[in-house]
Amino acid sequence: MLPADPVTKARSRRERPAKPALTRDGIVDAAVRIMGEQGLERVTMRRLADDLDTGPASLYVYVQNMAELHGAILDRLLAQRVATPASGDWTATLEASLLSYGQILFDHPGLARSVLTLRPAGEHYLELVEALLGLLSDGGVAADRAAWGLDLLLQLMTASAAEHTTLEASPDAPSEAEAQIATVSAADPARFPHLVALADDLVSGEGEERLRWAIRALLTGIRDTPRPDEGRRP
Amino acid sequence: MLPADPVTKARSRRERPAKPALTRDGIVDAAVRIMGEQGLERVTMRRLADDLDTGPASLYVYVQNMAELHGAILDRLLAQRVATPASGDWTATLEASLLSYGQILFDHPGLARSVLTLRPAGEHYLELVEALLGLLSDGGVAADRAAWGLDLLLQLMTASAAEHTTLEASPDAPSEAEAQIATVSAADPARFPHLVALADDLVSGEGEERLRWAIRALLTGIRDTPRPDEGRRP
């Protein structure tokens, strides 16, 4: 065995190999890795710093705060997203593009909750938006309706993903969804006739099937609903 | 001045008047009051306990956790919501009902973020759902589409409210929304043609005007989009 390289030894802490210089990309990489292994809620500044062999204060040289870090994580995941091949039907392509974005958020509901208040502005997010606007334009959706409608489509994906609570907690405890079903089932049919009649339907449907229906419903509405300011704009 | 009532004196702490017995309603009342005065983010178990002259552990006798407390706060606010008078046009009535719900959430974006992962099941929430289902039925929307569509309408309100970040932080710092606008404006028109062309439109519109358009677009889509399982159900 070779003698330890004194330079490496001097650089390393706690028996780790050479500590790489801190960079923004390195921080985001580590954050994505920890999120993949343990979930977003475990990606704290302290744990991240510990993983990178430094103190939490050092991270603030490269990221402004937790929200900005979440934005950077999202854009890194979007970079890995496989571009959706264009099929003949623009609606199907748009649906697939949205669902490939949605997949990222459904995999990480905590990230979806962050994104909801984030207004992402990363490069890969903008590429996604550009692609979706292009598809809407291809489909003959009026540009002004597409502009407002895109927000709705993205919001649908984000909010639907955010609703998926990471249970991971006690799996024995009934979820809030189950509690709601129980409440609705027990509701008085005289006071809540529609609710009771539709009880099963309200919670029915495979997640993805429902989501695809929602996308189609939204697309139809966006295409067919004139904006209130239509005509009185330049 | 009368001598202090020894019983009251013995009961009181820190010079407060008689400490009322702890009840679930009392806790929720205090939570709503603190939220009104200082915002939801200041409604912590510790502050709430302090306000009620007890320790945080005592609250757990009456509420299961923070999420459940948020659900109780929502239902208390919904109880105060003024019922929307039915107008001739069912669409207008439905819009008004949704917006009166939305108002509560827009007033408290933090609550909206909680509600998104909450699946509310309070009495007044169920009343709202029943009323909305009734309006959709009045409007001739097929019951199965109404069941799935209602979720979308409620999600629209919740997510739109949740997006409203309570700035209250440094008002000098540019908001994320402003940062996004700046990024889009500076984007390369060759790489992002649709994005740049629609830049103004993407962020245009008074909030409520946009929201009303979104409700109408959703209603149209819900009414006109058949569910995938239509026909193969009983």
Added chain:
DNA sequence: ACCTGAACACCGTTCAAGT
């Protein structure tokens, strides 16, 4: 049975002081 003091196990962020 009902209630709670004190602890457990954490947070994000800042800033004075180092190199």
Added chain:
DNA sequence: ACCTGAACACCGTTCAAGT
């Protein structure tokens, strides 16, 4: 200039021990 130890100002929740 770049980096960071230590502190600041908090959290939600639990549980053993009281009354």
